[in-house]
Amino acid sequence: MESFIFLEYSTLRFLWWVFLGALLIGFAVTDGFDLGVASLLPLVAKSDKERRVLINSIGPVWEGNQVWLITAGGAIFAAWPLIYAASFSGFYLAMLLVLVALIIRPVGFKYRSKLESSSWRSSWDYLLCFSGVVASLVFGVAMGNIILGVPIEFDQISLRVSYNGNFFGLFRPFSLVTGVLSVVMLAMHGANFLALKTEGVLQERSMFYGKIFSFLTVVVFVVAGFLVKNIDGQIITSIIDYNGPSNPLLKVIELQKGAWLLNYEKWPMVCIVPIVGILGPIASFIAIGKQYHVSAFIGSSVSIAAIIVTVGVSLFPFLMPSSFGNCSSGLTVWDSSSSHLTLWVMFLSTLLFLPIVIAYTSFVYRVMRGKVNDKSVAESHNSY
Structure with missing residues (x-):
């Protein structure tokens, strides 16, 4: 009875590993498509009116999507404090770059249509594209560096973490491959979302780029898989x-x-x-050709989830392997968590509030469903 009411420490550690993965997937699937839409702005939209349609397709939901990232950061801080400390030490400048990219987005959304000047609006549109590409790239590069190992070390007495690398050292060949994978994967997802939300020539262009990036996602994911065979992994x-x-x-x-x-x-x-991670973009490619836009979007969502789970399963039980010294400073599911009581209280809170968040998010998406076009943008007083 006691073990049921108060789960074992090992069980809670594993459950929080699952929760962390779920939060990362939630962020990648939701905020991923609006990062992809921003990345595709210069490719899909050729005029100011078309770019406004694209921006307004994600306008009602992008702020809510970023809550998943904030929640994931809070979960890491509370459930995995050593991961939080090590990641902010090692990826500080990279995170600052992501933060700048994410700050550009709300400013761009709010200000790009405040003036009629074409140069003003074009500048903001390119900044929005920059923010989408940079954020997607850095997230992927960070994942690649975790697979390669992060040069972190913990002090024997105080367990204070120190980082023994530099910003430019993050951009290694394999991490650049995973960065490209992140960019093309989210661009695929964004294109599928646009094909679902737009019509006419914008929908046709979105379908075209959806096929291209679906194909590239398969290719880059397979290449990354082959490269992993030649990378030094770690065994306890x-x-x-x-x-x-x-x-x-x-x-x-x-x-x-x-x-x-x-x-x-x-x-x-x-x-x-990983098989689903390959089949997802293929299914998306086929669905786009048959104009099954909902199926294509589901296919890219499943693919993103499968690729993230592939990384998690490959590394398990490691969360952040170390590449420094004898690598013993690497962090795993079993040796980097908060206390038993902390994990238990957070677990109960998650069971209570996560269904509410999912229900509310589903309600918002249902209310905001439907196509976005020139007419709907012009008639709305809240359009960007």
Whole structure:
């Protein structure tokens, strides 16, 4: 009875690993399509009226979509404090770059139509495109660096984290590949959303670019998968105390080429995850050709989720491997969490509030459903 009321520490750690993945997927699927729309502004829209249609297609929902990112950051801070500390130490400048890109978006949305000047509006449109591409790229580069290992080290006594890399060191060949994967994946998602929300020539262009980026997503994802085979993954060779204290220095790590693929040998059933990551864009490509726009959007959403889960399954139980020294400073599910009580209280809060958030988000999307065109933009007093 006690184990049911008060879940074991190891169980809560695993559940919060699942919750963290769900929050990242929620952010990538929701905010991902409006980042993709911003990235596609110069390609799909050829005039001011067309660009206004694109911006207003995401106007009612983009602010709510970013809540997923804020929630994920809060969850990391509360449930995985060592991850929070290490990531802000290692990726500080990269996060600052993302922050600048995300700040540009609301400013661009609010100010681009305040003046009739074509140069004024074009400047904001290119800044919006810049923000979409940069944010997508940096998120992907960060994921690539986690797979490669982050040069972090924890002090033996105080467990104070130090970062032994630099900003430009983040942009390594493999991390650039994962960065490109993020850009083309979210561009695919954005194009599918535009095909769903627009009509006429804008819809035709969106379908065209949806096919292109669906194809590129498959290609880059497969290339990244082959590259992972030649990357030094990590294996824990010491005994794991799943209910032990959050001290990353208590484990022993061994480097092994291709070790990030061992979980697929251990649990063959999870091989379905990367397969879905490949089939999703293919299904989206086919659905676009048949003008099944809802199916295409679902296909890109499933693909994004599967690609994120692929990374999580590959790294498990690691959350942020270290590439510094003997790599023992790497953070795992079992040695980087908050206390048992903290995870339990947060778990109960999540069970209470997450369904409310999902219900409200679903309600907003339902209310804001329908096509966006020149007429609806002109008639609305709240359009951008």
